[in-house]
Amino acid sequence: MKNPFEIVDMRTFLVTSQGDGGDYGRQKQGHWLIDTLISNPMSGYPEYRASRTSWGLGVLGSIVVEIETASGTVGVATGFGGLPAIWLIENHFKRFIVGADLRNVNKAWDQMFRASMFYGRKGMTIATISVVDLAMWDALGKQRQEPVYHLIGGACHDEITLYCTGPAPDAVKDMGFWGAKVPLPHSPYDGEEGFAANVAYLTEMRDLVGPGYPLMVDCYMSLTVPYAIRLAQACLPLDIHWWEEVLHPDDIEGYWLLKQAHPTLTWTTGEHEYTRYGFRRLIEERTIDILQPDLMWVGGLTELLRIAAHASAYDIPMLPHGSGPYSYHFIASQASRPLCEYVAASPDGRSVLPCFGKLFEGEEVPQNGRIGISDKPGFGMSVADRSLLTPYADCALATG
Structure with a gap:
C-alpha cells in the first residue's frame, strides 16, 4: 500500500x-515600509536615502x-x-x-x-x-x-499579545496593541543635525503615546557603537522599552560594548541572523536581551525550535520578527511570554490588515491587539x- x-x-x-x-518590502508606492525615511545600511549614500526600494528592498x-x-x-x-x-x-x-x-x-x-x-x-x-x-x-x-502547534508540543497559551511596528504609535495604542515600535529616521551619516532630529522624533513619538506605554525603536542594522551609546543616553528620559537591531548583525562584540555602557537597557537583535549556528554566540555570550528571528528567513520552524531550546537554557526570551501565523503557532507552543510582533500592513499603519495581503484565505488578523490561537489544521491558510x-x-x- x-x-x-x-x-x-x-x-x-x-x-x-x-x-x-x-x-515585506514588496509594497506599492506610498506604503510606509518603503516611503518612510528609515535609517538603514545604505543611508551613507544620499542618492539611496529617501526610499529603501531605491537600493533594492523588495527587489x-x-x-x-x-x-x-x-x-x-x-x-x-x-x-x-x-x-x-x-x-x-x-x-x-x-x-x-x-x-x-x-x-x-x-x-x-x-x-x-x-x-x-x-x-x-x-x-x-x-x-x-x-x-x-x-x-x-x-x-x-x-x-x-491538527494545527501545527499541536505537532510541536501543544498549546501553552490560547491567546497572544501583540505589539505593532509602524509609523503611527498613537494609532497603534488606540487599536489596543500592547506596545508600539517605530523606525529610527536618521543614521550617523546625517551628523549632529540628524542626531538632534532623531532625539526630537523619538520625543514626539513618546508624547503621542504618553508615559508608561511601551515604545520601542528599530534601528535596522544602521548605527555604530559610539552613536548608539550616545543616542540611548540622550533618550533615557523617554523610557525606550528596547533598542532593536542597532548594529551590523556580525558585530557581536559591539553588542557587548552596548550592554557594558547601558546594562539596564534592553537590546534586541536576530531578525537578520540565520540558523542555530548564527545564533550560537548571541546566546552563549549573553550579549542580547531578546532574540528576534524571522521564521521565513531563519530556517523555518524546524530550525527555530532548535534555537529556542538553546536560548531557553540561558533564559533569553524569543520574540519572532513578523511572519504572522507562522510566529503565532511557534509562540503558542512555548512556555515563555506570549508576545509577538505585528508589522503594520496598511499603507499608513493606522489600520489592521492581513500580514500576507490578499494571498491567503483563513489568515487570522489581530483584534484589539491580540490574536486567538486557531485550531484549524496546519497553519490554517490556503491560497485565496x-x-x-x-x-x-x-x-x-x-x-x-
Missing part, C-alpha cells in the same frame, strides 16, 4: 502582485511553495526570494523533497542545508529552505487534521486567489 505521507509533488510560484505574500519578491502528498493533502507556505529562490527549489532542493516521507522534516531540512553549504549557510539560501520547511509543516498538520501566482514553468528563469 502506498505511503499516504509520501510527498508526490512540490510546486513553486512567484507572487506577481505587490503587497501580497512573504516579502526579490514573494514566493509560494506547495507540497502535495500521496493522499492528496496540499501544504502551502510563503516567503521571499523571488525568481532565484524558486529556481533554487526546482533545480536543487526538489530532489530531497519529492519522494520523501512528509513526517521526516528534520531529515529534509538537514539534507537541504548540507547540500547547499558550499554556497549557502545564510541569507537567501536559508530563507528558501525556510519556505519549503513551513510548507512541509503545513502539509503535515493538514494531513493529521491563484491568479496572483505565476508557476515556475512560466517564469523567466525556468530552464528545460
Whole structure:
C-alpha cells in the first residue's frame, strides 16, 4: 500500500502582485515600509536615502511553495526570494523533497542545508529552505487534521499579545496593541543635525503615546557603537522599552560594548541572523536581551525550535520578527511570554490588515491587539486567489 505521507509533488510560484505574500518590502508606492525615511545600511549614500526600494528592498519578491502528498493533502507556505529562490527549489532542493516521507522534516531540512553549504549557510539560501520547511509543516498538520502547534508540543497559551511596528504609535495604542515600535529616521551619516532630529522624533513619538506605554525603536542594522551609546543616553528620559537591531548583525562584540555602557537597557537583535549556528554566540555570550528571528528567513520552524531550546537554557526570551501565523503557532507552543510582533500592513499603519495581503484565505488578523490561537489544521491558510501566482514553468528563469 502506498505511503499516504509520501510527498508526490512540490510546486513553486512567484507572487506577481505587490503587497501580497512573504516579502515585506514588496509594497506599492506610498506604503510606509518603503516611503518612510528609515535609517538603514545604505543611508551613507544620499542618492539611496529617501526610499529603501531605491537600493533594492523588495527587489526579490514573494514566493509560494506547495507540497502535495500521496493522499492528496496540499501544504502551502510563503516567503521571499523571488525568481532565484524558486529556481533554487526546482533545480536543487526538489530532489530531497519529492519522494520523501512528509513526517521526516528534520531529515529534509538537514539534507537541504548540507547540500547547499558550499554556497549557502545564510541569507537567501536559508530563507528558501525556510519556505519549503513551513510548507512541509503545513502539509503535515493538514494531513493529521491538527494545527501545527499541536505537532510541536501543544498549546501553552490560547491567546497572544501583540505589539505593532509602524509609523503611527498613537494609532497603534488606540487599536489596543500592547506596545508600539517605530523606525529610527536618521543614521550617523546625517551628523549632529540628524542626531538632534532623531532625539526630537523619538520625543514626539513618546508624547503621542504618553508615559508608561511601551515604545520601542528599530534601528535596522544602521548605527555604530559610539552613536548608539550616545543616542540611548540622550533618550533615557523617554523610557525606550528596547533598542532593536542597532548594529551590523556580525558585530557581536559591539553588542557587548552596548550592554557594558547601558546594562539596564534592553537590546534586541536576530531578525537578520540565520540558523542555530548564527545564533550560537548571541546566546552563549549573553550579549542580547531578546532574540528576534524571522521564521521565513531563519530556517523555518524546524530550525527555530532548535534555537529556542538553546536560548531557553540561558533564559533569553524569543520574540519572532513578523511572519504572522507562522510566529503565532511557534509562540503558542512555548512556555515563555506570549508576545509577538505585528508589522503594520496598511499603507499608513493606522489600520489592521492581513500580514500576507490578499494571498491567503483563513489568515487570522489581530483584534484589539491580540490574536486567538486557531485550531484549524496546519497553519490554517490556503491560497485565496491563484491568479496572483505565476508557476515556475512560466517564469523567466525556468530552464528545460
